[in-house]
Amino acid sequence: MGRLFWKIFLGLWLTLALTSGVVGLIAEQQQEKRLVQLADRAQNPRAMMDALFHALHFSGIEAAKSILDEQDKESRPILVIDSLGKELLNRPIPKKVLQRARNSTNRPKGSAPWARKVRTPEGEPYIVFLAPRAPSQVNPPTLWRFWPRFLNSILGLSMVGATLLFSLILAWYMSRPIRHLREATNKLASGELSTRVMNQIGNRKGEISDLGRDFDHMAEHLQGVINAQKQLLSDVSHELRSPLARLQLAIELVRQKPERTESLLKRIYLESNRLNELVGQFLTLSRLEGDLSTESRTQVDIGSLLEDIIESLNFQATQEEKEVRLELRAESQLSGDAELLRRAFENVIGNAVKYTPPKSVVSVALAKSDSTITVSVSDQGPGIDESKLKTIFEPFSRITNQDRFRDDPAQKSDERGFGLGLTIADRAIRRHHGTIRAFNLEEGGLSIVITLPAATQNQSISRGYK
Known part of the structure; x- marks a missing residue:
C-alpha cells in the first residue's frame, strides 16, 4: 500500500498546488486592479486636512461633518477630536491613538503635519488628526491581532492532515482487494487450485470486483482443466496397464506351454490391436485438446x-x-x-x-x-x-x-x-x-x-x- 499511498498523496498535493497557484494568480490580478481603482479614488489627505481645518474654523461643525462623510473609507481616516476625546462622527478612538494625537499638537509648529489644532467660530477647540489606519483596526485585541497568522497555520496543517487521511483511506480501500488478488495469484501459482478471492473482496462494485470475479472464473476453469488432465492421465495409465498385463501373461504362457502358442498368439494380436487403437484414440483426443491453428x-x-x-x-x-x-x-x-x-x-x-x-x-x-x-x-x-x-x-x-x-x-x-x-x-x-x-x-x-x-x-x- 505504501507506493500507492504516496502516489495518491503527491497527486492530490500537486493538483492542490496547481489549483492554488492559478487561484492566487487570478486573485493577485484582481487585487492589482482594485489597488488601481482605490488609488484613483483616493483623496489627498493633506488637502482633506486643510479643508477640515478651514471648515471648522470658519463654518463650524456641520460643515466639517459633511466633509468627513465624503471621506473615502478605504483611505487613511482623518479624525476630528474634541477636548473630551470624542470623535466628531462618534467613531471609537483607541487610547494610544488619542494620546498620540494630543502629543503631536504639543510639538513645535510644523514638526507634526498629521495633527493640527483648530477652533470653531464658537471657540470650541478641536484636533484634526490623520490616523495611521482605520480606527476599528487601531490597537485591536491581542488575539485578533495574531488571529490571521494562526488561521493560516491552522488551515495549512488541516489541509495536510486531511490530505494524508484521505490518501491513507483511499490507498487502503484500493490496495486491499489488489493485495487479496496478489496473494491468491501466488497461491494459485503454487498449486492451490481451490483458491478464490470474491469471498474476501465481498460485495464491492466496480472494475476491481469484476477482476476478482474473472480471477475466480479463471481459477475454476484452470482447476477443472488440470483435474481433467490428471484424471485423463490416470485413466490412460489404467487402460494401458490392463492390455500390457495381458500381453505379458500371454508371452509368459507361450514360454511355459508351447502347445498353446497358436491360441496365445491370437490373444497377443488382439491385445496389441487394442493397444494400438487406444493409443490412436488418445492421440486424436490430445490433438483435439490442443491447437488446431x-x-x-x-x-x-x-x-x-x-x-x-x-x-x-x-x-x-x-x-x-x-x-x-x-x-x-x-x-x-x-x-x-x-x-x-x-x-x-x-x-x-x-x-x-x-x-x-x-x-x-x-x-x-x-x-x-x-x-x-x-x-x-x-x-x-x-x-x-x-x-x-x-x-x-x-x-x-x-x-x-x-x-x-x-x-x-x-x-x-x-x-x-x-x-x-x-x-x-x-x-x-x-x-x-x-x-x-x-x-x-x-x-x-x-x-x-x-x-x-x-x-x-x-x-x-x-x-x-x-
Whole structure:
C-alpha cells in the first residue's frame, strides 16, 4: 500500500498546488486592479486636512461633518477630536491613538503635519488628526491581532492532515482487494487450485470486483482443466496397464506351454490391436485438446461423408443382421476438417450399430436450415439411464448393463470400448462451433443429435470451446 499511498498523496498535493497557484494568480490580478481603482479614488489627505481645518474654523461643525462623510473609507481616516476625546462622527478612538494625537499638537509648529489644532467660530477647540489606519483596526485585541497568522497555520496543517487521511483511506480501500488478488495469484501459482478471492473482496462494485470475479472464473476453469488432465492421465495409465498385463501373461504362457502358442498368439494380436487403437484414440483426443491453428480446411460435403461412413459400417453390420439407413433431406456443405468430422460421425454411428439389437435398423437423417446442419443418429437399443446421459461424452465413460434400461447379454467383453469414441466426437463437433446431445426415444433406443453451423468459405475451425 505504501507506493500507492504516496502516489495518491503527491497527486492530490500537486493538483492542490496547481489549483492554488492559478487561484492566487487570478486573485493577485484582481487585487492589482482594485489597488488601481482605490488609488484613483483616493483623496489627498493633506488637502482633506486643510479643508477640515478651514471648515471648522470658519463654518463650524456641520460643515466639517459633511466633509468627513465624503471621506473615502478605504483611505487613511482623518479624525476630528474634541477636548473630551470624542470623535466628531462618534467613531471609537483607541487610547494610544488619542494620546498620540494630543502629543503631536504639543510639538513645535510644523514638526507634526498629521495633527493640527483648530477652533470653531464658537471657540470650541478641536484636533484634526490623520490616523495611521482605520480606527476599528487601531490597537485591536491581542488575539485578533495574531488571529490571521494562526488561521493560516491552522488551515495549512488541516489541509495536510486531511490530505494524508484521505490518501491513507483511499490507498487502503484500493490496495486491499489488489493485495487479496496478489496473494491468491501466488497461491494459485503454487498449486492451490481451490483458491478464490470474491469471498474476501465481498460485495464491492466496480472494475476491481469484476477482476476478482474473472480471477475466480479463471481459477475454476484452470482447476477443472488440470483435474481433467490428471484424471485423463490416470485413466490412460489404467487402460494401458490392463492390455500390457495381458500381453505379458500371454508371452509368459507361450514360454511355459508351447502347445498353446497358436491360441496365445491370437490373444497377443488382439491385445496389441487394442493397444494400438487406444493409443490412436488418445492421440486424436490430445490433438483435439490442443491447437488446431495449423489444420487445413476444406469444403466438406456432409452427405457424401455420411454415405462413405455408412457404406463401410453396413459391411460389418450386415454380418450381425443389422442395417444403417441414411435419409438425406438436403445437400449440406461446411468449411472444416474432413478427417475430424469423419471421426466424429464414425464414432457416433458405430456406437449406435454396436448397441442396436440384431434385425434392427440404425437411422441417420441429415437436414439443413438457413444457418445450421443437423445430423441425427437413432438406434433401437436399450437406451441409457437418464442420469448417465450427461456423462457419456466424458473421457473413459463406459455404460454398463446396469446403466441401460434392459440388459444386453449379446454384448461381448472383447467388444468393450475405451470410452473415448463419444468424447472424440464431442470435441470434434465443438471444434467446428457445433453441439452434440443425447436423449432416449419414447419408443425405445438412443438418439444423438449433432448440430453444425452451415459455414461459409471464410469460417475457420475454433481453437477453443464454448
